[in-house]
Amino acid sequence: MSEVQLPPSYNPKEVEDKWYKIWEEKGLFEPTYDPQKPKFSMVIPPPNVTGSLHIGHALNNTLQDVLARYKRMDGYDVLWIPGTDHAGIATQNVVERELAKEGLTREDLGREKFLERVWKWKETYGGRIISQLKRLGASCSWSYERFTMDEGLSKAVKEVFCRLWEEGLIYRGDYIINWCPRCYTALADLEVEFEPKPGKLWYLKYPLLDDSDFIIVATTRPETMLGDTAVAVHPEDERYKRFLGKKLKLPLLGRIIPVIADKVVDPEFGTGAVKVTPAHDFNDFAIAQRHQLPLIKVIDEYGKMTEEAGPYAGLDRFEARKRVVEDLKKGGFLLKEEDYEVVLGHCYRCGTVIEPLLSKQWFVKMKPLAQPAIAAVEYGFIKFYPESWKNLYFDWMRNIRDWCISRQIWWGHRIPVWYCESCGEILVSREEVLEFCYKCGSTALKPEEDVLDTWFSSALWPFSTMGWPEKTKTLETFYPTSVLVTSFDIIFFWVARMIMMGEHFMGAIPFEKVYIHALVRDEKGQKMSKSKGNVIDPLEMIERFGCDALRFTLVALAAQGRDIKLSVNRIEGYKHFINKIWNAGRFVLMNLDDLKKEDLENLEYEKLPLFSKWILWRLNETIKKVREKLEEFEFDQAAMAIYHFFWDEFCDWYLEISKIYMRKDELKKSTQVVLYKVFSDCLKILHPFIPFVTEELWNFLPFRDEENLLRSSYPREQVFNFSKEEKALTETVINIITAIRNIKSEYNLTSMKDIPVIGIFDNEKIKKLEDQVEIIKALSRSETFSIFESYQKKEGEIMVLIEGGGELFMDLSKYLDFEKEINRLKREIKKTQEKLEVIKRKIENPQFLEKAPLEVIEKERRAFEELSQKLERLKDLLERIENSRR
RNA sequence: GGGCGGAUAGCUCAGGGGGAGAGCAUCGGCCUUACAAGCCGGGGGUCAGAGGUUCGAAUCCUCUUCCGCCCA
Numbered sequence: 001m002s003e004v005q006l007p008p009s010y011n012p013k014e015v016e017d018k019w020y021k022i023w024e025e026k027g028l029f030e031p032t033y034d035p036q037k038p039k040f041s042m043v044i045p046p047p048n049v050t051g052s053l054h055i056g057h058a059l060n061n062t063l064q065d066v067l068a069r070y071k072r073m074d075g076y077d078v079l080w081i082p083g084t085d086h087a088g089i090a091t092q093n094v095v096e097r098e099l100a101k102e103g104l105t106r107e108d109l110g111r112e113k114f115l116e117r118v119w120k121w122k123e124t125y126g127g128r129i130i131s132q133l134k135r136l137g138a139s140c141s142w143s144y145e146r147f148t149m150d151e152g153l154s155k156a157v158k159e160v161f162c163r164l165w166e167e168g169l170i171y172r173g174d175y176i177i178n179w180c181p182r183c184y185t186a187l188a189d190l191e192v193e194f195e196p197k198p199g200k201l202w203y204l205k206y207p208l209l210d211d212s213d214f215i216i217v218a219t220t221r222p223e224t225m226l227g228d229t230a231v232a233v234h235p236e237d238e239r240y241k242r243f244l245g246k247k248l249k250l251p252l253l254g255r256i257i258p259v260i261a262d263k264v265v266d267p268e269f270g271t272g273a274v275k276v277t278p279a280h281d282f283n284d285f286a287i288a289q290r291h292q293l294p295l296i297k298v299i300d301e302y303g304k305m306t307e308e309a310g311p312y313a314g315l316d317r318f319e320a321r322k323r324v325v326e327d328l329k330k331g332g333f334l335l336k337e338e339d340y341e342v343v344l345g346h347c348y349r350c351g352t353v354i355e356p357l358l359s360k361q362w363f364v365k366m367k368p369l370a371q372p373a374i375a376a377v378e379y380g381f382i383k384f385y386p387e388s389w390k391n392l393y394f395d396w397m398r399n400i401r402d403w404c405i406s407r408q409i410w411w412g413h414r415i416p417v418w419y420c421e422s423c424g425e426i427l428v429s430r431e432e433v434l435e436f437c438y439k440c441g442s443t444a445l446k447p448e449e450d451v452l453d454t455w456f457s458s459a460l461w462p463f464s465t466m467g468w469p470e471k472t473k474t475l476e477t478f479y480p481t482s483v484l485v486t487s488f489d490i491i492f493f494w495v496a497r498m499i500m501m502g503e504h505f506m507g508a509i510p511f512e513k514v515y516i517h518a519l520v521r522d523e524k525g526q527k528m529s530k531s532k533g534n535v536i537d538p539l540e541m542i543e544r545f546g547c548d549a550l551r552f553t554l555v556a557l558a559a560q561g562r563d564i565k566l567s568v569n570r571i572e573g574y575k576h577f578i579n580k581i582w583n584a585g586r587f588v589l590m591n592l593d594d595l596k597k598e599d600l601e602n603l604e605y606e607k608l609p610l611f612s613k614w615i616l617w618r619l620n621e622t623i624k625k626v627r628e629k630l631e632e633f634e635f636d637q638a639a640m641a642i643y644h645f646f647w648d649e650f651c652d653w654y655l656e657i658s659k660i661y662m663r664k665d666e667l668k669k670s671t672q673v674v675l676y677k678v679f680s681d682c683l684k685i686l687h688p689f690i691p692f693v694t695e696e697l698w699n700f701l702p703f704r705d706e707e708n709l710l711r712s713s714y715p716r717e718q719v720f721n722f723s724k725e726e727k728a729l730t731e732t733v734i735n736i737i738t739a740i741r742n743i744k745s746e747y748n749l750t751s752m753k754d755i756p757v758i759g760i761f762d763n764e765k766i767k768k769l770e771d772q773v774e775i776i777k778a779l780s781r782s783e784t785f786s787i788f789e790s791y792q793k794k795e796g797e798i799m800v801l802i803e804g805g806g807e808l809f810m811d812l813s814k815y816l817d818f819e820k821e822i823n824r825l826k827r828e829i830k831k832t833q834e835k836l837e838v839i840k841r842k843i844e845n846p847q848f849l850e851k852a853p854l855e856v857i858e859k860e861r862r863a864f865e866e867l868s869q870k871l872e873r874l875k876d877l878l879e880r881i882e883n884s885r886r
Numbered sequence: 887g888g889g890c891g892g893a894u895a896g897c898u899c900a901g902g903g904g905g906a907g908a909g910c911a912u913c914g915g916c917c918u919u920a921c922a923a924g925c926c927g928g929g930g931g932u933c934a935g936a937g938g939u940u941c942g943a944a945u946c947c948u949c950u951u952c953c954g955c956c957c958a
Binding site for chain 1: 942
């Protein structure tokens with residue numbers, strides 16, 4: 001017995017903190033810049049600095065960590081850059097809420113003081129998510145940690161803005177944009193979430209100037225009629241042809257507006273005539289551009305009616321709606337009102353109903369940027385996993401619209417622009433402070449107040465984190481990154497924009513592969529959210545079941561192309577697996593005695609007993625499979641392969657068999673070596689998935705190729721010689737054992753060891769089986785097992801058939817329950833008959849014989865042979881038992 | 887309105903043209919000195935429905951129903 005004493009159950013809490021600290025302090029997560037090594041790099045999708053770790057982060061970072069640890073062990077120099085995102089609107093909102101508790105608004109503080117507050121808040125809480133990532137075991141290269149508002153990254157942002165401006169790819173102008181009156185900022189199209197809500201459709205009467213006739217328009221937003229500058233109909237619409245070119249008198253305000261024809265009008269919707277409010281509707285804005293209509297803004301940035309709204313000026317937009325409807329009704333302009341489902345845009349940060357409005361904003365021209373980014377994926381320089389996501393990418397990229405990048409909030413990268421109050425020049429500069437206008441020399445400069453969309457800086461993340469625009473060694477060594485691991489909901493927000501910026505500024509793709517993983521949902525398939533109360537908190541799961549259990553669960557469920565519905569009992573199930581590993585480790589360690597390093601090296605494969613060879617072969621197959629699956633990002637399959645090998649083959653079979661081998665002097669040493677070899681390789685294979693328990697156990701192993709498992713080598717597949725005959729023999733042994741267990745269990749005789757078992761096999765097999773008798777006896781808990789070539793069944797014995805040929809006889813006369821046995825046989829017969837029937841139909845079908853591949857036919861024929869024999873013998877048996885009872 | 891994905895054991899999910907799988911739950915038997923968080927064994931499924939392709943369909947195609955998501 002070795003001196004190693006491990007407690008009989010694994011205690012994750014003590015182990016996890018200890019190892020993370022050691023790994024980090026030793027700098028094991030850091031790249032070495034060893035020129036001999038191939039490179040592997042990733043950038044983390046930066047979580048919001050305000051956030052705390054939710055289950056989606058846990059999945060995302062577990063998968064990245066699996067890759068990072070696998071590649072690191074496999075000889076790559078790995079850089080995994082971590083960091084956080086300043087999340088402009090979200091963070092500002094959080095701090096504003098804090099202020100509100102003190103009865104303050106950000107305006108009360110002023111810009112500078114407010115930003116101080118945000119920074120302070122960031123210093124206090126920004127570290128939270130980082131420490132939570134560490135709790136998860138993420139092996140990020142922490143010395144590279146970045147924040148999107150860091151000095152270096154800010155420099156990159158400024159550089160990108162200036163260059164795009166110089167290239168004419170950034171412009172400023174009055175356009176209709178999505179406005180959140182609560183966050184008081186413009187939003188990009190992507191940042192608006194649409195949701196159907198019950199609403200109304202109002203039918204309004206717009207009379208001709210001379211009151212001789214009228215047009216009826218339908219609208220879901222009557223208050224915007226105050227800003228109408230036309231009524232539009234479809235040019236082919238016969239009903240309205242006579243109105244074209246005529247003028248209408250806008251109710252309530254009396255404004256004179258034309259009737260125009262435009263193809264976008266859907267004659268099927270409402271009455272086929274639509275009011276046109278160019279300042280507050282995207283479609284209407286486009287119509288107005290085509291027809292040179294005036295733009296009248298009736299709702300302001302606070303969601304209140306403007307002076308243009310005449311008597312309604314100053315009212316809130318929703319209040320104005322009520323008043324307008326009332327007044328229309330009074331004036332006889334409201335013809336009817338019906339229930340209608342309206343699709344409303346909401347702010348993705350605060351949920352407020354978006355107001356489309358006319359505003360002066362900054363935009364990026366996307367078409368020229370999109371083109372090379374589309375090509376990069378088309379030509380396969382960037383590959384999506386699963387591949388189907390690329391269609392979504394193409395679809396969006398090919399219909400891309402210009403990107404509104406200015407935000408009217410304070411927390412973010414200030415747009416590097418000044419306006420000259422003397423000559424009106426727009427000055428774009430990399431300078432921190434601009435002293436005078438470079439056109440007219442005036443010092444009367446007004447800085448731009450707006451900041452950039454947060455995603456503007458995120459788009460640069462793969463190279464800004466590596467030091468761009470400086471030429472750094474990191475960039476040179478690790479750009480492009482190898483893989484981006486993220487979820488599909490930010491393919492547009494982030495992935496696409498990174499590809500565009502990478503192509504444009506680096507002249508190279510930002511990553512070679514994009515692995516898109518699932519969204520984690522609750523058991524009912526709903527998105528987890530705090531308001532629904534269905535959140536599974538990863539930190540709580542780590543507390544309850546251990547980090548490794550959570551990680552393994554997430555990986556095991558991470559099948560491609562499907563959402564993950566997570567339930568707590570799944571995590572609990574895999575916690576048992578962790579404990580199983582722990583105990584297998586205890587067993588191995590207890591049985592190593594004075595094993596020496598030379599013993600490991602001197603292992604002679606050809607001299608090993610059958611099952612030692614078998615387990616080494618199975619290990620080799622498992623290594624092959626896990627590697628293949630990891631390379632294809634089929635994490636779940638990789639996890640299942642090692643799970644089943646470890647539990648079902650190594651623990652359930654080999655460990656039990658090793659107990660027998662180790663009792664024999666001549667086999668003891670080699671068995672110890674095989675146990676050691678298989679177990680230590682399993683630790684290696686498992687480490688990327690479950691780093692803590694494996695590192696802890698590794699630490700108890702007497703000889704290690706590396707002090708830390710984390711830096712050890714990932715097992716490689718070897719050429720192996722385990723013959724077909726040997727495979728067949730192991731199967732037969734396993735089948736015999738299973739059959740005996742089966743019978744004993746059915747007769748509730750599990751603990752009875754004194755039931756003699758007789759096996760009937762052909763001569764050739766008998767010779768081979770002789771060496772396996774001890775194993776059969778031990779694992780089936782039978783004191784005697786004898787083999788003959790033929791045998792006459794005695795009374796009270798039952799017979800079982802062994803798959804692949806052979807029979808067993810067991811004397812159950814003392815215990816035999818005739819009724820039970822007859823039932824068992826009948827059941828067996830029925831099952832066999834059914835199977836046989838299916839196969840018979842097949843092999844009697846001439847078309848099957850003609851068209852099916854030969855090996856399939858062969859297989860079916862063999863199966864037919866076996867099953868018919870089996871059926872015959874079963875029937876015979878049943879008859880004899882029934883006879884003997886009489 | 888357009889597009890994508892899903893429906894497989896009681897629950898959560900794999901599989902993806904040639905004998906229906908896992909974890910959990912359930913039932914029966916075992917304290918067999920690594921592990922009762924365990925071991926051994928069992929039961930449980932017209933693979934959503936209908937049609938088609940095929941010698942052969944849970945798997946491919948079409949339609950239907952229901953669920954989820956994305957875009958407009």
